[in-house]
Amino acid sequence: MRRGESGRGRGKRKSNLRKGERDDRHSHRRKPHNLRAAVVDTQSKPPAQSHETRRLLEGIGTPASAPFKPDPFQLEALAALEFEDVLVTAPTGSGKTWIAREEIRRLIENGRRAWYTSPLKALTNSKYQEFSDEFGAAQVGILTGDRKENSDAPLIVGTTEIYRNQLFDSLRGGQEVNADLVVLDEAHYLADEDRGHVWEEAIILTPPRIRLLLLSATIGNAGDFAGWIEEVRGVRCGVITRPGARPVPLRAAFLLPDKRLMPLTNDAGRLNPEIAAMEDTQRRERRKQWHDR
């Protein structure tokens, strides 16, 4: 018998596939029927679990499916976008894209336009697919180094380099960048050694009339970063951070060579003393072996 599967019996496992719940990243992808089948492992029995291991694994499993409800920080970001630039810092998977998508939806429905930039061609392609499924193919265009489709669409998805190049062109007397919102996804790429300068140029050269939405991984100096954006653009830039940092709580475990699982830390957040002791023993043994040689 397997343990801890969210209190559900084996027969119910099929229902683990969420119904009606929106996964904000993969909603566009075709879902085959069934399929979160059991993790199969017939040979081994789980090792006897200590109290602390049971506590470590408590609550593991799939939550009951609930209708999608936006997080307060997502709504806060949307509200702020009404009158200022917004920098959202939150870990991947916590719903930054949802904010961008809802804002884009609002704009498109009002006959306005948006640009969505991402650092990688693969990401750009998948966003193009995602937004086309969401808003309809006619509403979305794509511009990358080797792909140009529907470039007059109200929503343009493209690499940050292409967006920056358009800013250069418009400065040099070319066509204005025709957008009311620019989303800079993965804005922390600004710190990329090779390409980071492109993000800075994009931020500096985006006309202040265009609203900026920056989506970034968690960074240590979000306030500073936003302060800089405010200075160079002369537009207020709010910082929205997801409180509690992670959308799904994280627990840290340590797997021993004998396959016992134990918490990596004690309640005080320090290395589990049992692991520390084991490490010490190993270190001593290594030293002894070395001396014996």
Place this chain on the structure above:
Amino acid sequence: MPELPPAALLTALGSYNLLPAIVFLPTRRRCDQSAAEAALMRRDPNVARRDARRDFLQQFVTEHAEVRNHRHWDTIIRGGVASHHAGHIPGWKLLIENLMSAGLLDAIFATATVAAGVDFPARTVVLTGADARTGSGWRQLTASELQQMTGRAGRRGRDRVGFVVAAPGLHQDPQRIVELLKAKPDPLVSQFRATYSTLLNLLDAYGNFAQVREIVEKSFAHREAAQQITRLEAERNEREAVIRSTLEASNCGLTTSDAIGLERLVSARDRLQQAKPQTRVEVLLRWLDEVVQPGRVVGIGRSGKRLVMVAQRRNGNVLGIREDGRSVSLTLQRIGRVYSPVYPLREDDVSDAFKEIQTRGKELVLPEPRLRDVKDEESDALDLIENFISSVTPAELETEARAKCVEALWSTLPDAEAMQHAVRRSEVLREEVWQPFEKRARVLAKFGYLDFDGQKVTERGRWLADLHVDRPLLVGEALERGLFATIDRTRLAAVMAALTADEDRDYGELELDDSLVTTLGQFEEIGFGVSTEEWEHGIEPAPELNFSAAGAAARWAAGDEWTTLVQKTRAEEGDLFRMLSRTGEALVQIGGLRKAHPQAAQIAWAAAESVLREPVR
């Protein structure tokens, strides 16, 4: 501790209900091996799920033909595991991501680079070590990297809790992982830098360096410097106000610029002093270093009575011959006197030399320098200062009134010093961000893309501004000299691949035909000319051409099948894909120069078409 075999690891995780998992491994090869091994040892007995995977794959290849019959296909279907890293083509990675989000995989073996950018969460993230592999060895993972990885643990809506599991491994360090998990996220650090492209575009847009500079000074990198400059300017203004009011109060008709003039002279004198030896010992040592040379006789110690003929000098050490003929080694410090004659170092001459010194020593001794001689230059500087002061103070004044004016002027010195320090420091800060642009402007001017004095982009520079490629200046020169108008599309593709590919990546050693070798040689020659000019302007040299990429790209552009190319080059598909895709993009850029270089543009279009075909889209 040694690593658990992948199958055993997954079995253990499965027993705790910790699957699906992403197992992070240090190298691509390890990912592939682990996936294959896990699939072999740990066959998924759930037939329905295996069938579901097979169906999924078959459905997927109808839209992504390039993953048909992938060598890892079996691993996925049988074992429900996959490897995911930059060595795979995007289509394959997409397949894995989709399989994962459909819940059809138990584990993905991935490299840390995958953690950035792509989003495929799992219940559990497994770390087999606290180190990351680099090109040249191992280094510790950073907090941000670890957080990127743990960010994949726990699927929203599908997991109540996510797990990070530190598993046994040779580079495992649980203490370090605990620290990294607790660490604050790294701050965003600007990597702003000067590029030809940015410079040309901005100069063409604004038509003068001042405005370009203004933009450049808005960079995040410059922000800290800018804040410091603001503080320095405030300081400067404050000091200036103090000086002005002091001088006005003295009523001698002195101005701030007089105070600055004095400061300049005084700081010049100070610099002079710093460069000069300050103590007698220092002065003496410098002098000894100069005059103690082979063939000279020196006296040892204060008295200088014991004589030594210098045979050899080695830095601060002297090898010599004593009067009794024995050799001796001593330091410069021990020498008390030096005699002027230089004798030939022959045995019979040596004793004659000693004799001469003993008899006529007093007249032959070299005079030692005195500290005062050194101070002479300084007193010259003092005279200059005196002269300056009398030139700015009104001549008609009484001695006493004059003394007051001089005193007032001297009293401004600390403020003038602080003021000038602030000015100099802020100039340095200002230059830091602008200098690299100016250097590039001069290089561009040298090649005729920019008129430096006229502060404008030339006709030639305008199309270069539109050319968004790596090393635009080199490509521009190749175009300008007609190289790209005379070669066929495969060679153009090959040249651009050599330029675009990562310098140290290996794409196999395919044979290059003679005409391609000639073209690459010509291109290198142009590159050498560009690099030389850049080097002279203090711009660091660009990476070298990758000939192995040229060979692979030439075959691909000439029409090789993808599988043939992969086999021939033995390169990883993902690397080939990226290299060719970037080559294609660069060719598209050249293809855009229809007006300035119609012929080259036409060839580039044809080349781009032959490179950007399935699966390189």
